[in-house]
Amino acid sequence: MRQQILFFICLLTTISGISQNNGIIRGRITNSISNEPVPFANLTVDGTTLGSSTDIDGYFEIKGVEPGFRNLNISCLGFKPIIYRDVMVTNAIPAVVQIKMEEESLELKEVSIQADPFNKTSESPISLRTIGIAEIERNPGGNRDISSVIRSFPGVTSTPAFRNDIIIRGGSPGENRFYLDGIEVPVINHFQTQGASGGPVGLINVNLIREVDFLSGAFPSNRGNALSSVLEFKQVDGNNEKWRFRAAIGSSDAGIKADGPIGKKSTLIVSARASYLQLLFTALKLPFLPTYYDWQFKYKIKFNEKHELIFIGLGGIDRSKLNLDANETPSQRYILNFLPVNNQLNYTLGGVYKYYTAHSSHMVVLSRNFLDNNIYKYQNNDESSSGKKILDYRSQESENKLRYEFTWRKSGWKVNAGINAEHARYYNSTYNRINTPLGIDTIEFNTTLHLFNGGIFAQASKKFFKEKLSISAGLRFDNSSFNTYMANPLNQFSPRVSISYQFIKSFAINFNIGRYFQRPAYTLLGYRNQNGELENADRMKYIRSDHIVAGLEWTPTPNTKITAEGFVKFYAQYPFSLRDSINIANAGADYGVVGNVPADSRADGRAYGFEFLAQQKLWKGFYGILAYTFVRSEFEDKNGNYVPSSWDSRHIITLTAGYKFKYNWEIGARWRFVDGQPFTPYDIATSSIKAVWDITGRGIEDISRLNTERIDAFHQLDIRLDKSWYFKKWSLNLYLDVQNVYNFKAVGRPYLTTSLDKQGNPIDNPTDPSRYLTQMLENKTGTVLPSIGIIVDF
Secondary structure, eight states: OHHHHHHHHHHHHTOOOOOOOOEEEEEEEEETTTOOBOTTOEEEETTSSOEEEOOTTSEEEEEEEOSEEEEEEEEETTEEEEEEEEEEEOSSSOEEEEEEEOBOOTTOOSOOOOOOSSOOOSSOSSSEEEEEHHHHHHOTTOTTOHHHHGGGSTTEEOOSSSOOOOEETTOOTTSEEEEETTEEOSOOEETOOBTSOOOSEEOSOGGGEEEEEEESSOOOTTOOSOSSEEEEEEEOOOOSSSOEEEEEEOSSEEEEEEEEESSSSEEEEEEEEEEOHHHHHHHTTOSEEEEEEEEEEEEEEEOSSSEEEEEEEEEEEEEEEEOTTOOSSHHHHHHHHHOOEEEEEEEEEEEEEEEEOSSEEEEEEEEEEEEEEEEEEEGGGOOSTTOOEEEEEEEEEEEEEEEEEEEEEETTEEEEEEEEEEEEEEEEEEEEEEEETTEEEEEEEEEEEEEEEEEEEEEEEEEETTTTEEEEEEEEEEEETTSHHHHOGGGGEEEEEEEEEEEETTEEEEEEEEEEEEOOOHHHHTOBOTTSOBTTTTTOOOEEEEEEEEEEEEEEETTEEEEEEEEEEEEEEEEEETTTTEEGGGOOSSSSBSOOSOEEEEEEEEEEEEEEEEEEEEETTEEEEEEEEEEEEEEEOTTSOEEEOTTOOEEEEEEEEEEEOGGGEEEEEEEEEEOOOEEOOBOHHHHTBHHHHHHHOSOOBOGGGTTOEEOOOEEEEEEEEEEEEEOSSOEEEEEEEEESTTOOOEEOOOEEEEOBOTTSOBOEETTEEEEEOEEEEOOEEOOOEEEEEEEEEO
16 A cells, blocks of 8 residues: 555656746735725735735736745735735636725824734634634645644644544533534534534535634634634635636545636535545444535625625535444444444525625624434344334434624724524434433433524724723623523623733733533433423523633744633533433533433533644745643532543643645644543443343443543644646646554553353353353554545646
């Protein structure tokens, strides 16, 4: 395999591409508030002498640009200078961009000519990272998947498993919210764990993404229902001059993207992908064989300078089956014994209407999202007519959402205010044979739940002392019709304040304090008991988290940033499972469902730590990120004592670096280290009972020893090599991505399984015939995983 890859690369290096700089960048610059054109703005291509100026209508064109990702330095009298990053230039088709500039404060008497390459807002002056498409594309081991790419930044825990769980600052994977062009998208992963956020592969196609804002704290008031992070995905607009296409083949799927004009005032960008991940999983002899398809589009209509409308869509179909042939080892047989079959369908559709005036803008967002989740399991995986069904779960979540936002800027003030409302429908049909402290039980119910949720928010920001001091204060109220307590918005009052002070031009201190609320998962709200009653109706409350974040920021050069941040999060009203006597905060990094149990909102928790980041944006061919996180995460156990949570990773180190050579060669590497995470030992006595094992197929945890042991530390090196060719009418990018280069074997929690006879049947315990004989299996994961990707633009 290694020789074939090397031969393939050597063969491609012999291809002679056209190296002339025939690329063109053209577009328009407008005012971010009024949407009126910005005339006489100066633009230069970073690192070159190429440039242009906008005409009276804000249009510009730059010719003779070298192909590849290029940055534009833009300045204009009366506006803040900006760096517009990652414009993809080819020889074949002009790159068309739409750029917005923000007016300069009247307090400044000097014209600013130095742009800040690192995004920073008054609302979120701390814990905000903006990730450009070039960083996403070239991230080693990232597989062009943003859920994996953010692992290069501080505060993000990663795992050695084939999953994209987003675990931020000691919070659970269910504490994150995602937005695509301002529209909330609940599902961003295929086979996503219901009630959480993780899955094996991302749903969003990065070919449509321009940049991503990643907030691990200091959430603005217009973003509710989040406790750990908010990710804002911003899509590119379709080309308004000519249709163009991109075909891509990666490690797990193949896809096509097309974008171009639909008439004089509208553009369309659309993509579709189909997976062959099941081939990779088969080669790795994994017991889970997934197949998925997804689609994504953005349609934009610009009626005139004051009115515009966009429609977006995102959806996926996920189908899985068990790889019953992967049963050669005890570990494979163990996983097959408990792993269910999971099929999903999801989509999000929405529209955003914007109206601009001289000093303000209005935005109306209307959307619908839907998730259909089906999980089933048969005893011994026997799906014949004589098979015994252990689990049959069918759930649907649908939400219809409306949000209005008003933004006003004048005299250095910025005010954002609005209201949101939604109707949610949750359906659940559950049949599940489980083990309880009282013995084997059958959970069987059907539920249909209708909820009306709402919120109101406002935030005001102002800069003082020649913009050295920035202060932003916001508040929001949320409510839900689920019960009387949640219906009272005063119980979900969440204020927040951000302060930033720039002592000198390159040094600042930043601070945020805020209270945030999140509605419990529908799986908890819709759970019914055997009498058909909503079991948790009077026990559920919004989950609360109080954040305090403070940090220092130093930008020694225009492309270098060094930050140090300390954070504390205090949790309250976290759902606590009355069946398993465990905090729901410890769940979410596994396939299936989080919740669907009787619970109440009794538990508290806390997470605290320190983060360090040194980042070098692309400069003279080099870029790099050094991130270190120390984090502790603790939640109450059944006795009310604080114990480490499942996300108590302690030490996390990530080093990412790369270099761009001549002739469009690029190499990058990423090394990750994650300290051992806690796990709960097994209750062997209960697990070995025949009636219990036949139902669960896996070990039962000893909750009295919750998270008292830890797995070993995990580390991994990923390397990526890119080569691009730019021909007259098309371009080609080839990349080789090798994950886990030195073949590190991560040791996870051991498996508890039964001893088997030669026929593969469990062996009775000779001293107690009511039990099986059990044994521990070593759980090691990790292999060298090379993949080749091909991207063709034409």
